[in-house]
Amino acid sequence: MNRSATLKSNTFSIDYGQEIEGEITRLMNEIEATPAIAPMYPPRWLAIKLLEADEDIQMRLQVLEGGVHLLDIAQKSADHLQTLFGDDADIFIAERRYGWINGLVREVVQRPIFDRLTISDKIDRVVTHRLLGIPIFMAMMWAVFKMTADVSAPYLDWTDAMVNGPIARWIAAILGWIGFGGTWLESLVVNGIVAGVGNVLVFVPVLMFLYLTLAVLEDSGYMARAAFVMDRLMHKLGLHGKSFLPMLVGFGCTVPAMYATRTLENKKDRILTGLLVPFMSCGARLPVYVLFAGIFFPKNSGAVVFWMYLTGIITAILLGILLKNTLFKGQGSSAFVMELPPYRLPTLRGIWRHTWERTNSFVKKAWTIILATSVVMWVLMAIPAKSGGSFGGMDFNQSVFAWLARGIAPAFQPLGFGTWEASSALVTGFVAKEVVISTMAQVYATEGDEEIAEPTTFFEDVGEVITTFIGATVDTVKSLPLIIGVNLLGDKAEEEPTTLMTAIKTGFESSSGGHGALAALAFMVFVLIYTPCMATVVAERHELGTNWMWLSIIGQSALAWLMAFILFQGGKLLGLG
Amino acid sequence: MKQLSVALAGNPNAGKSSIFNALTGSHQHVGNWPGKTVEKKEGKFQRGEYEIRVVDLPGTYSLTAFSPEEVIARDYIINQKPDVVITVLDAANLERNLYLAVQVLELGVPVMVTLNMTDIADSRGIKIDEEKLGLALRARVVRTIASKGEGIEKLADTIIQTAEETRA
Numbered sequence: 001m002n003r004s005a006t007l008k009s010n011t012f013s014i015d016y017g018q019e020i021e022g023e024i025t026r027l028m029n030e031i032e033a034t035p036a037i038a039p040m041y042p043p044r045w046l047a048i049k050l051l052e053a054d055e056d057i058q059m060r061l062q063v064l065e066g067g068v069h070l071l072d073i074a075q076k077s078a079d080h081l082q083t084l085f086g087d088d089a090d091i092f093i094a095e096r097r098y099g100w101i102n103g104l105v106r107e108v109v110q111r112p113i114f115d116r117l118t119i120s121d122k123i124d125r126v127v128t129h130r131l132l133g134i135p136i137f138m139a140m141m142w143a144v145f146k147m148t149a150d151v152s153a154p155y156l157d158w159t160d161a162m163v164n165g166p167i168a169r170w171i172a173a174i175l176g177w178i179g180f181g182g183t184w185l186e187s188l189v190v191n192g193i194v195a196g197v198g199n200v201l202v203f204v205p206v207l208m209f210l211y212l213t214l215a216v217l218e219d220s221g222y223m224a225r226a227a228f229v230m231d232r233l234m235h236k237l238g239l240h241g242k243s244f245l246p247m248l249v250g251f252g253c254t255v256p257a258m259y260a261t262r263t264l265e266n267k268k269d270r271i272l273t274g275l276l277v278p279f280m281s282c283g284a285r286l287p288v289y290v291l292f293a294g295i296f297f298p299k300n301s302g303a304v305v306f307w308m309y310l311t312g313i314i315t316a317i318l319l320g321i322l323l324k325n326t327l328f329k330g331q332g333s334s335a336f337v338m339e340l341p342p343y344r345l346p347t348l349r350g351i352w353r354h355t356w357e358r359t360n361s362f363v364k365k366a367w368t369i370i371l372a373t374s375v376v377m378w379v380l381m382a383i384p385a386k387s388g389g390s391f392g393g394m395d396f397n398q399s400v401f402a403w404l405a406r407g408i409a410p411a412f413q414p415l416g417f418g419t420w421e422a423s424s425a426l427v428t429g430f431v432a433k434e435v436v437i438s439t440m441a442q443v444y445a446t447e448g449d450e451e452i453a454e455p456t457t458f459f460e461d462v463g464e465v466i467t468t469f470i471g472a473t474v475d476t477v478k479s480l481p482l483i484i485g486v487n488l489l490g491d492k493a494e495e496e497p498t499t500l501m502t503a504i505k506t507g508f509e510s511s512s513g514g515h516g517a518l519a520a521l522a523f524m525v526f527v528l529i530y531t532p533c534m535a536t537v538v539a540e541r542h543e544l545g546t547n548w549m550w551l552s553i554i555g556q557s558a559l560a561w562l563m564a565f566i567l568f569q570g571g572k573l574l575g576l577g
Numbered sequence: 578m579k580q581l582s583v584a585l586a587g588n589p590n591a592g593k594s595s596i597f598n599a600l601t602g603s604h605q606h607v608g609n610w611p612g613k614t615v616e617k618k619e620g621k622f623q624r625g626e627y628e629i630r631v632v633d634l635p636g637t638y639s640l641t642a643f644s645p646e647e648v649i650a651r652d653y654i655i656n657q658k659p660d661v662v663i664t665v666l667d668a669a670n671l672e673r674n675l676y677l678a679v680q681v682l683e684l685g686v687p688v689m690v691t692l693n694m695t696d697i698a699d700s701r702g703i704k705i706d707e708e709k710l711g712l713a714l715r716a717r718v719v720r721t722i723a724s725k726g727e728g729i730e731k732l733a734d735t736i737i738q739t740a741e742e743t744r745a
Binding site: 041054097118341347 | 616671675676680684687705
C-alpha cells in the first residue's frame, strides 16, 4: 500500500452531472458567505442536503442567522431542478448515487457466472412462504417450549436435589460448627436465604435452555424471518409490523423488550407496543407455569405451558386492536422495510455469549432483588402479629406477614385462590416474578413437616453431586428426541411430588372448594397478566413516561383479576375441573 | 500516549458489533445517546503509541433524516469530528452497503473501509478487487472476518495510518 500520496484527507465526491453540480456550487458559495453556518457543516454536504430538502437540516438552519435566506435560495435551486427533470431533486440525487455505486460494483466485483439463488434464498422460499410460514413458525416455537420444558427437566431435578440436599446441609453444618445451630440466624439463613434464593436458582437450567434455543434462532437468522412472517399477520390485525420484534424479545425478558420499542419510529406505535410487551410471557414467569402445570396437569404440562404463552399473545393482539381503535385512533402505520439477513451457521461462542449474558442477568437478579425480598419477608414472618409471640419463635401463621397477606386474600377469593399463602406470593411477585415460587416455598414450608435428612459425610455428598450430574446429562441426551415426540426414557414412574408441590395442591384444592385445577389455571393467568416486575416498571417510566407507566400498572392488575375471574367462575359454571 | 477517536458506521448486520468487540475486547461501556432512547456503545484499545477510543454508531442504511438513528450517526460525525470513520461493509452485499459508505464519504471526513465477512463472499464465489475499490472511494480498504478475529490487527494499523495521513 503505497498510495498515501493520493490519500491526503478525504477528497471523495460523486459527479452528480452538470445541472445538479451547478446548483451545488451556487449553494456552496452562498454557504461560504453565511458566517453563522459555514463553519458548522461540510459545505458540499450541506449543499446536497439542502437540495434534497432534508427536514432535519431545514429545521436547524431556520433558527440560525442567514438560515432563512439560504433556505429560500435552496428552494429556488430545487424548483429549478424539478422543472428540468420533472421530479424532486432528492430522487434524482439518490438515483445518481445508486448509479455511481452500480457502476463501481460492476468495476470491482466479479460474481460467479451462474449467479443462482443462494441457499438463503432457497430456505426463505419455504419458511417465509405465504401459507407455510406461520405453521413453520408455530412448529419452531413448539420446539422451543419442548426443549425448555422436557429436555431441561433432568438438570432441574439435579439442581433441586443439590440446593435442598448437600448445600443446605453444608450451610447448616457450618453454622452449627461456629456456634449458631438452632438460633434465629440459622433460621434466617436456611429458611430465608437458602430456601428463597435456592428455590429460584433451581430454575436456572430451564432458563438456560430457553435462552440457548432463542440464541440459536436469533444467530442463525430465523428470528428475522419469524418477524417477517408475523409482519403480514400483524398488519392484518391493524398493528405495526415492527412491533413484533420487541414482542419476540419479550419472551426472554420484558425489560430489554421495553427498551427495544425504540426501534419504532412513530411515537404512538412505540407507546402502544410498550403497553403490549408485558403480555409476552417472560422467562421469569415460566418457572411458575412449570411448577403449577407439573402439580395440577402432570400429563399435559407442556401443553398447559404452551397455552399460557398463547394466552398472553392473544390478549396482546385483542388489546392492541381495542387500543388502536380507541385511544390511538387515526394513527396510520408507516411503511417500513424489514431486512432478512442471510442465514448463518451460529457460532458456539456467539450462542454461549447470548445464553450466558441473559442467564447471568437472571442470576444477578436472584442475588440482589430476590435476596432482599427474601430477607424482608423472613423478617416480616418472624415478627409476631399478636403480643405473646416471640421474634422468630412462633408459627409463621401468626406473623405480621401472614396478617398482611390475609388482609389482601379476600380480593382473590372469587378467583379461587383466596389464601394468604397465594396472596403473599403475588405481592412479592410484583417485585419480581422470580420470587413467586420462593415465597411459596417459604410460606408453605412452615406447614409441611420437616424432611429428616439422613446423616451423610462430606465425601458422600460430593460423590452424590458428581454421579447425579452425570445421570442428569445422560437423561437430557435421551430426552432430546422428545422434541419430535419420541420417548427414550420409558414411561416415568409417577414422580414423588415434593413437599412444596403437595402443599400447593392441598392449599389450592381447599381454597377453591375442590376446583384446584381451575384455581391453578386462574393463578397462572393472573401471574401472566399482572405487572411483570419492578425493573419493567422502571423501563416503562423511561420509555413511555410516568403517566403511561401508571396506566400500565393499573390496567394490567385489573385485567389480570378480570381474566382470572372469568376463567375460574366460567369454568365452574361450565362444570370443568 | 497519543489519543485517537474512531467511529464505526455500517448497515445493521454488516458485522459492526463483531468489529467493535474484536477491537475493544472487554473495555466497553454501554449507555444512551444524550436525550435519545438509542443505545450508544463506546470502548477503547491500545495500539503502538496510541490509545484509540471507538464509538459504535447506530446501524443504518442511509444518512438521511428519516430515523433518529440516522440523525444521531451524522450529527456525531459532523460535530465530534472523529479522527477516522470506519465504514463496515458486508462483502457479500457490497452494493447495498456502499450506499451508506458513499454518504459517509460525502461528509468529507477521513474514512477507511472494512470489507467484512469476506469468508461468506468467498463461499459464494464473489471476488472483490479491493485495490480498485480503494482508489474509487479514495480510502484504505482492509479485509476482515471479524467473527473469527481475522484482519483485526491490520485494521488497527490502518486506522493509525489513515489518521496520521490526514493529520499531517
